[in-house]
Amino acid sequence: MRLSIRALLLALTMLALPVRAADPANPVADTFNLAPPGTVQLQGWLGDKLGLCMNHRVWNQDPEKFIAFFRHHNDTDNWRGEYWGKWYTAAVLAYACQPSAERLAQLENVAREVVKTQDPDGYLGPYDLQHRLTCWDVWCRKYVLLGLIAAYDLTGDKTALESARRNADNMIAELNQKKMKLVEVAIVVLQGTADSSIIEPIALLYQRTGDKKYLDFARQIIDQWNAPFRWAPQGIHLLDDALAGKPPLRNHAYCIMSCFEGICELYRATGDRQYLEAAVRFGQSVRKYERMIDGSASNHELFFDGVRQQTEIIEQPQETCATVTWMKLCAQLLRLTGDPVWADEMEVSLYNAMGAAMTPGGEWFAYFTPLAGERVPGVIAHPDLTMSCCVASGPRGLLLTPRWAVMSAKDGPVVNLYAPGTATTKLADGSEIKIVQETDYPVGDRVKLTISPASKRRFTLHLRIPAWSQRTTLSVNGEPAPCDPGRYAKLDREWSPGDQVALTLDLRGRAVPAPSGAPQLAIMRGPILLALDNRLVPSIDKAVWLTPDAGGHVELKPRAVQPGWAWMTFEAPFQVRPSHFFGIYTTNLALCDFASAGNAWSETNLYRAWLPQPLYLSQAFPTNTWKLMHPDITRPVIPPHS
Numbered sequence: 001m002r003l004s005i006r007a008l009l010l011a012l013t014m015l016a017l018p019v020r021a022a023d024p025a026n027p028v029a030d031t032f033n034l035a036p037p038g039t040v041q042l043q044g045w046l047g048d049k050l051g052l053c054m055n056h057r058v059w060n061q062d063p064e065k066f067i068a069f070f071r072h073h074n075d076t077d078n079w080r081g082e083y084w085g086k087w088y089t090a091a092v093l094a095y096a097c098q099p100s101a102e103r104l105a106q107l108e109n110v111a112r113e114v115v116k117t118q119d120p121d122g123y124l125g126p127y128d129l130q131h132r133l134t135c136w137d138v139w140c141r142k143y144v145l146l147g148l149i150a151a152y153d154l155t156g157d158k159t160a161l162e163s164a165r166r167n168a169d170n171m172i173a174e175l176n177q178k179k180m181k182l183v184e185v186a187i188v189v190l191q192g193t194a195d196s197s198i199i200e201p202i203a204l205l206y207q208r209t210g211d212k213k214y215l216d217f218a219r220q221i222i223d224q225w226n227a228p229f230r231w232a233p234q235g236i237h238l239l240d241d242a243l244a245g246k247p248p249l250r251n252h253a254y255c256i257m258s259c260f261e262g263i264c265e266l267y268r269a270t271g272d273r274q275y276l277e278a279a280v281r282f283g284q285s286v287r288k289y290e291r292m293i294d295g296s297a298s299n300h301e302l303f304f305d306g307v308r309q310q311t312e313i314i315e316q317p318q319e320t321c322a323t324v325t326w327m328k329l330c331a332q333l334l335r336l337t338g339d340p341v342w343a344d345e346m347e348v349s350l351y352n353a354m355g356a357a358m359t360p361g362g363e364w365f366a367y368f369t370p371l372a373g374e375r376v377p378g379v380i381a382h383p384d385l386t387m388s389c390c391v392a393s394g395p396r397g398l399l400l401t402p403r404w405a406v407m408s409a410k411d412g413p414v415v416n417l418y419a420p421g422t423a424t425t426k427l428a429d430g431s432e433i434k435i436v437q438e439t440d441y442p443v444g445d446r447v448k449l450t451i452s453p454a455s456k457r458r459f460t461l462h463l464r465i466p467a468w469s470q471r472t473t474l475s476v477n478g479e480p481a482p483c484d485p486g487r488y489a490k491l492d493r494e495w496s497p498g499d500q501v502a503l504t505l506d507l508r509g510r511a512v513p514a515p516s517g518a519p520q521l522a523i524m525r526g527p528i529l530l531a532l533d534n535r536l537v538p539s540i541d542k543a544v545w546l547t548p549d550a551g552g553h554v555e556l557k558p559r560a561v562q563p564g565w566a567w568m569t570f571e572a573p574f575q576v577r578p579s580h581f582f583g584i585y586t587t588n589l590a591l592c593d594f595a596s597a598g599n600a601w602s603e604t605n606l607y608r609a610w611l612p613q614p615l616y617l618s619q620a621f622p623t624n625t626w627k628l629m630h631p632d633i634t635r636p637v638i639p640p641h642s
């Protein structure tokens, strides 16, 4: 009897609780949540790079020039229409790094100006009536949608969301009316991969409106991949091939990765596990077949078996847009799965391919980033706007960093990136935890974290132990704690304000053999790829061999004095073998971090990351890589910024 009274009371209590209806358009919660705007401040080398990018690129850009195309519809066959959305989404990330009322007002105004350019029938894009649904129209509208949705998410202004809906509705209606498949809209050689990436904003629209029309449209696009169409007699099967673990389609690298960003959003919107499975397997395929040692992909913007090819002189390697989209896709996979492999990936891309792609002043980006040769500023594709795809994309990868550096899980904070700075995260009960990092990592190997909840609290602090850190030590208030490479160390305890965590990571030099089996080695130190730079290496008639120890390690000694242009420099021992049998001796060569290598951005400053065995020092550096590949184009210079 007493039990049944208790059960009745319990039932009554439950009835009294407000019932939260399941949100049909957002059934999946992220495993890790991105840091909210303004909660993570990075200092040191990374903080400087973010500041240069924000001040000299993002906030130095007048978006009005980009918006004018929507107002005048004076584009008929080009992709200028992507620039506003790329700029706006980068500016929202810049705002998240340093929120201010002034910037918020600026972003609100810019979005309103864009909404004003919308045609009465809902079209919002750069093309005239006659050229809609040709060439790059869908691609440009994808970025318009992403910009408008970012504006709605930032400001809550429903007119931005409504404007995005009307633009998407106009496109869907016109495709239906003309009985056109989206994958057949335009750009024959891209086989529908560019236009298909509109799945991302379409899924975001579904999440925000619950209107099933968008979900149906996104699914239709995926169905179109599986049937023959005009530009692909066999179909392109992006989803099915990913599920089957096949290598990525040898087509446009960043468009295809963008499609999988959309697939991630579809998973978030539906909970359909095949979408998550496909995105994860696709990411693994990129790692296995395409991602090069510095964390980027592509040649001539296309996937090309990059893992095997990367030791060769590649014509147009590693489009910055590909670097950025790879990092954005990894961020999606990290949010959804909580698997630290995606944070390992982003860290490598960030410090190497991304760091190398930005000019020292932060005002410009490279189009391509070779692993050997010279750095060249990106060609200005549109002189009327002084703009190019990669220059518009670069900040979208770099400025994402604070959002994933420290994330939050259900049971506590997640530290993914070690860098000097502070983070404030919240527990499920709303209480705040401040995390202060003191470190010069990845120059040094030690990280000190001070963990301060407002008062004593039990929670789990997740610390990413990179897969390469085979010898790691971790302690809390001096007490050793267990940790394993390639996993999160989970410190579940009662934390008091000021508790200290000490982490030492394994920064021994690692010799990485060429995946193709070619007789070449590269040296990684933690997440940093090292490179030879001709400002540090003598051009002499000598052949040298890198001779790692039995464990594959290379002894690296920091140089006592280093030039101002280098972030870090090390001496590494190389063997000289005058004869097979005797007279062998060791000579030291200096290497620097890959991001600093070649950073004079001139045709005389040369570098290389992969080291042939043996390496002939007088012929170490490929020269004229720009001229060879672009005989008809003047070598670009960094455009002056105002």
Ligand SMILES: [Zn+2]
Binding pocket: 319, 320, 321, 322, 367, 388, 389, 390, 391, 393
């Ligand atoms: Zn690009």
